[in-house]
Amino acid sequence: MPSVVFLRAVNVGGANRCQPALIAKQLAKFGVVNIGAVGTFVVREDLSESALRAAIAKKLPFKCEIMICPARDIIELTAKDPFSEQPSDPNMTRFVNVLAKRLPSPPPLPLCLPSGDDWLLKIIAIREKFILGLYRRQMKAISYLGKIEKLLGIPATTRNWNTIQKVAKILARD
Numbered sequence: 687m688p689s690v691v692f693l694r695a696v697n698v699g700g701a702n703r704c705q706p707a708l709i710a711k712q713l714a715k716f717g718v719v720n721i722g723a724v725g726t727f728v729v730r731e732d733l734s735e736s737a738l739r740a741a742i743a744k745k746l747p748f749k750c751e752i753m754i755c756p757a758r759d760i761i762e763l764t765a766k767d768p769f770s771e772q773p774s775d776p777n778m779t780r781f782v783n784v785l786a787k788r789l790p791s792p793p794p795l796p797l798c799l800p801s802g803d804d805w806l807l808k809i810i811a812i813r814e815k816f817i818l819g820l821y822r823r824q825m826k827a828i829s830y831l832g833k834i835e836k837l838l839g840i841p842a843t844t845r846n847w848n849t850i851q852k853v854a855k856i857l858a859r860d
Contacts, residue, residue, distance in 0.1 A: 693725025694751035694843035780847035783817035
């Protein structure tokens with residue numbers, strides 16, 4: 687079964703620098719496709735999660751969280767637009783947090799930070815290991831992305847919804 691790999695905190699602010707395109711090239715025997723510069727990969731070959739994790743970790747010059755999802759989870763997530771009932775505004779970004787593991791007890795939703803009507807970040811859904819939400823394009827909103835991880839107590843990495851849709855399109859072609 688194909689997989690999707692998400693690296694946490696890669697190429698952010700000059701820290702944890704790596705070349706995802708080079709990693710994909712080095713792991714070409716596994717059918718690895720690089721999606722952008724932040725450490726998102728589609729892996730076409732059927733590998734165990736532990737073998738895949740080890741192969742990617744060997745290529746990184748630093749330690750980082752490696753989140754691995756079966757391709758079908760991404761396909762299911764994108765099959766129906768979870769943002770269809772949310773406001774569409776050029777000043778809002780739709781995002782997905784990929785968790786290292788499922789939440790044992792999800793919080794009540796929507797979860798708005800800092801507060802209800804005045805939110806900068808809003809979590810609208812939790813599906814398996816995915817947190818779906820919106821944030822306003824304001825500098826302070828970015829700080830709330832890090833607070834999600836602290837609130838939930840599970841490592842997470844954030845991707846734009848457009849990136850998740852791009853991954854799904856690649857998987858649909860296979």
